[in-house]
Amino acid sequence: MIINECHKDLLAELASIGAGNAATALSQMLQDQVITLQVPEVKIAPLQDIPASLGDPEQEVAAVLLEASGDGVSLTVVLVLSLQAAVQLITRLLPEDCDPLGEMGSSLLMELGNILVSSYLGALSTMTGFTLRLTPPSLGLDMAGALLGSVIAEKMMLEDNFILIKNTMHAFNEDIEGNLLLLPETGSLEKIYRQMGVC
Amino acid sequence: MKTIYVRIADLAALQGDGVLVTVGLGSCVGVALYDPKNKVAGLAHILLDNSERYIKPSANHFNPAKFADTAIPALIKTMEGLGARRRNLVAHIAGGSSLFNFKFDGAGIGQKNLAVVRARLDELSIPIQSENSGGNYGRTMKFYASTGKVEISTVSKGEKKSVTVPTNPAL
Numbered sequence: 001m002i003i004n005e006c007h008k009d010l011l012a013e014l015a016s017i018g019a020g021n022a023a024t025a026l027s028q029m030l031q032d033q034v035i036t037l038q039v040p041e042v043k044i045a046p047l048q049d050i051p052a053s054l055g056d057p058e059q060e061v062a063a064v065l066l067e068a069s070g071d072g073v074s075l076t077v078v079l080v081l082s083l084q085a086a087v088q089l090i091t092r093l094l095p096e097d098c099d100p101l102g103e104m105g106s107s108l109l110m111e112l113g114n115i116l117v118s119s120y121l122g123a124l125s126t127m128t129g130f131t132l133r134l135t136p137p138s139l140g141l142d143m144a145g146a147l148l149g150s151v152i153a154e155k156m157m158l159e160d161n162f163i164l165i166k167n168t169m170h171a172f173n174e175d176i177e178g179n180l181l182l183l184p185e186t187g188s189l190e191k192i193y194r195q196m197g198v199c
Numbered sequence: 200m201k202t203i204y205v206r207i208a209d210l211a212a213l214q215g216d217g218v219l220v221t222v223g224l225g226s227c228v229g230v231a232l233y234d235p236k237n238k239v240a241g242l243a244h245i246l247l248d249n250s251e252r253y254i255k256p257s258a259n260h261f262n263p264a265k266f267a268d269t270a271i272p273a274l275i276k277t278m279e280g281l282g283a284r285r286r287n288l289v290a291h292i293a294g295g296s297s298l299f300n301f302k303f304d305g306a307g308i309g310q311k312n313l314a315v316v317r318a319r320l321d322e323l324s325i326p327i328q329s330e331n332s333g334g335n336y337g338r339t340m341k342f343y344a345s346t347g348k349v350e351i352s353t354v355s356k357g358e359k360k361s362v363t364v365p366t367n368p369a370l
Contacts, residue, residue: 047207047208048206048207048208048209050207051206051207051222051223052206057222057223058222058223058339058354060354060355060356060357063299065299083356083357101356138299139299140298140299141355141356142225142298142336142337142354142355143222143223143225143337143339143354144223145207145222145223145224145225145337145339146223146224146225146227146296146298146336146337146338147223147225147298147299147337148223148225149207149223149224149225149226149227149244149246150225150226150227150296150297150298150299150308150309150337151299152207152246153225153226153227153246153247153308153309153312154226154299154307154308
């Protein structure tokens with residue numbers, strides 16, 4: 001579909017509300033640390049650009065994948081953190097002698113993905129009235145390009161565009177970048193816009 | 200040395216001195232074809248297995264490089280434009296892994312992609328000289344046109360490893 005300025009504004013609004021929800025949820029998860037999230041940056045780009053959209057496609061990243069569906073809308077959502085950012089976050093939450101990329105660290109990463117994605121989808125549900133169910137998260141640790149390419153292939157995505165929401169979170173006196181990729185299935189984005197009476 | 204980056208669902212070829220690179224093959228499959236006599240190298244980064252399962256080839260914006268069945272003939276055509284001969288071609292393939300713990304019905308897309316690539320190469324009588332595929336990790340392919348060698352690298356927990364195939368390219 002063709003995405004115009006009006007559609008972009010709506011996505012930006014959705015991302016802002018989602019980020020607000022996410023900050024609250026993360027503060028609770030991260031032991032009442034004060035977490036702030038900057039107003040996220042929203043980009044819309046062709047699928048082919050996904051593998052390089054987060055910088056070097058060979059960079060090792062942690063990707064948490066979830067699928068949301070309900071009321072005729074289906075989306076694949078992927079949270080992508082650089083390996084460094086993932087380790088930075090997780091080491092704060094794990095006992096000292098625990099491998100941040102071990103089993104416990106992996107579970108924590110998936111939970112983090114779950115919370116962030118639920119926060120964003122909560123915003124989408126509030127704005128549209130659609131009820132979306134989330135699948136349990138899956139985790140991949142590998143080259144950004146390989147992970148994201150696999151997502152497009154596994155989901156047999158033929159939609160031309162994806163939505164990238166760049167988040168910067170401030171926690172533990174550090175800025176941590178996280179990216180959310182939204183891949184709507186054919187027709188889903190149109191359905192969302194129609195429901196909201198936009199353009 | 201000239202370097203061409205081949206993106207996802209894309210293909211490229213070059214002759215003589217240069218390198219073709221495709222970064223981050225997960226379930227996607229990289230197909231490297233080489234004409235050792237004419238030093239023509241071609242590389243495709245294939246996303247999906249069989250175009251007929253997804254789209255009509257007559258559809259608007261049809262991208263043959265996206266699918267295994269259509270990418271290989273398109274790659275050969277591009278290489279022939281640079282002086283390659285079909286009967287000289289040999290292949291190296293890599294990728295087709297499965298990185299997430301998705302729940303599938305039957306084989307994952309990586310395995311499906313590999314099956315169609317192998318079948319298509321077989322139909323075209325192009326021998327597969329090396330295959331570095333499957334598993335649960337991503338790969339980067341670097342393909343050197345002057346030697347026909349392919350370097351495959353992986354990353355895991357901050358460590359990068361690479362192997363080169365074939366060790367003695369058949370000329």
